[in-house]
Amino acid sequence: MSAGPTIEKLLAASPYSLPQTEKRQILTERTRELTRHHYERCDVYRNLLDRIFGGSKALQFDALEDAPFLPVSLFKTQDLRSVDPAAVVKTLTSSGTTGQAVSRIHLDAGTAHLQTRTLVKIMQHFLGVERRPMVFLDHSNVVRDRRSSSARAAGILGMLPFGRQPFYALREDMSLDVEGLQEYLEKTRGQSPIFFGFTYIVWQYFVEELEGLGKRLSLPDAVLLHSGGWKKLEALKVSPAEFRARLSAAAGIETVINFYGMVEQVGSVYFENPLHFLQASIYSDIIVRDTNTLEPLPPGRAGLIQVVSALPESYPGHSLLTEDVGVVEGCDNPATGMNGQYFRILGRLAKADLRGCSDTFQKPLPRPA
């Protein structure tokens, strides 16, 4: 599917420029195109639509809420592709602890290109067009093996092109290289460095480490980007506000931006807006659904998050029901200087253990580290 007029409309606009109604209209049109595109090119997707969504009538929907969706975990068990295997240039895999199934996302050149274009636009909105020095709060070995498919490696590799002179602030044993970092910051003084890391690594190996060492950095012109879920910090009872406050106290970083994204929809990421909510760009949107009935919910009510992205052409991942729970907090708010919906993630849906009779001697769940 070569870039059609609908995606061109989105690519021509800046990422937070369109008011919600207008954006929804274009995104819905694009979603109809993508749904038909995958229906015609992916046998498994066509079977699913025929068997679960009533067949070709599922291709005709007026509201985005009525578009078919797949549960995101389906990419862990099925190989879903809408292009020839030969056209696949890259297969992304999700994180996952040992033994857990991982998602496999097949990208062709066109989809990879779309992802890069939109990611650049979103990043530039927050960081400017100038490439800035980049500090990774991780160790370099995470990415040394290019075949390595961990989410940490993917995140760093995805971020690399947006900075220059990359510096890895952690040693392989996850200890903070304070001297090296200070030297690097000295060299790049006045150039507004970008820090990037996974939320819990930033917390445990940077903030707490600086606090323990009694070091205090002063980086008023730096930006810290972080991602990767709050589960570990929640267990430590660290709120987003405390995370920012302690980062500011220990590292002197005032601009901290969290973002929400997933390997199944790379490119259309959700960055934190000035109100500290996650802002949808024009390339994607969310729908919140009741956990039990799956009915769409109005803003202010928490439910399962469905993510709809304008980008996926090589795999049928344009409309996915996640297992994250969130709530829409507002829309087109002038106070944010951005158009579109914004929301908050409340966490992963708690799995009720549907206990089979065979888990009598199930091992207790490990305590969070």
Add this chain to the structure above:
Amino acid sequence: MKVTTDNQLQVHLLAPSAGVRSVQSVQSVLSMSEAPAEPFSANRRQTLGRLSRMILQDAELRADAGSVALGYWLRTANIERLAQAFERRQEAEPDVVFVPAGRVFHVAPGNVDTMFVYSWALSYLCGNRNIVRVSGQQNEVLLRLLHLLSRQMQEDPELAEGNRFLTYEHNQSISEAFSQWSTHRVLWGGDETVSLLRTLPLSPHASERTFGSKFSYSVISIAAYLAASTETADKLAAGFFNDIFWFDQMACSSPHLLMWVGSAEQTDTALDRFDQALAKEIGRRNYRGAPSNAIHRLNFVFNLACEADLSADLDQKEFLAVRLSDAAALRKDICGGGLFTHLQVDELSKVAAIGEERDQTITHFGFSLAELRELAQKMGARGVDRLVPVGEALAFEANWDGYDLIGDFLRRVTVRLKSRAW
């Protein structure tokens, strides 16, 4: 038994309980008194009756359907019925003196919180001493039941002396010590537990009963269902509601497959009527399942739909009925949480064709006794343990999985005065 080792092994004693987390050595658990007891003694029957009242009067447990069912099962009238059956057993075998099996080690399943009480109560009634290992994943219902047992033990020395309810993380040495102690071992908890524990040696004189993982389903006559009045269809939906939604459809006897027997042309009408009646019942009860059940059902059905030709309707609330067009595509995989498969077959004999060893309960509607008995016979050694009306899937019975549990908990001593040769 390695006494020195046993002394170091520790378990959490839950009843009789000295405190919230009472830790005891295995050795002290095993030093229960050896008082002889007689099966179905008046005292033991009364104790169960008192437990029944305690459960049914408990505000917390009254809100739990499974506990209410347990409370009713333990009530005096039902225990008296069991006692009468025992009397008939004695009368039928005048040469036998029934005595307790002795020392019973129960390993209770993790999926049905009330199950440990049924297994224990029958054994207790038969006069045995018991060690009951419950799941480590205790929820409020389980803890509440144990609390009531503990309370009753304070007033009932016989109960307190001869019964230990406890838990421990999987530990071969502890399970081995209890197995060696026992004269009869009961392993609930499905294939994994059974294969894990079955290898632990018992005394050469001991016996054992094991309960593997099961699959249960329903058979419904399409003609009878379509002919049924609205009132009957509603009652049936209420019965299905209980069978499906109690224990989140994860009990061994919860149905996962509804086999519709009759004409293919009438199937759509019957299934529509059924799905609507069930939706109405869910609405009437204001039922809202665990928040993760819907996504659990979706994950299951999307994976199934990648391989099997089926149809499903995502607009259904709190359940998901999958229609399968071909019996060949049937897989007896268990999803739980409100997912079931509809499958049409022409005649009841086709049901026998899918029978397997692990089949347990078939709930039925619209067939004659003769037809059902014939089905049981046809399925024969291959499977199925119970054919009971819709709505009674989860009703516990002393005959379970095809076994006579009372018989298991007793030993038969032959006493004959005169030589047969004379």
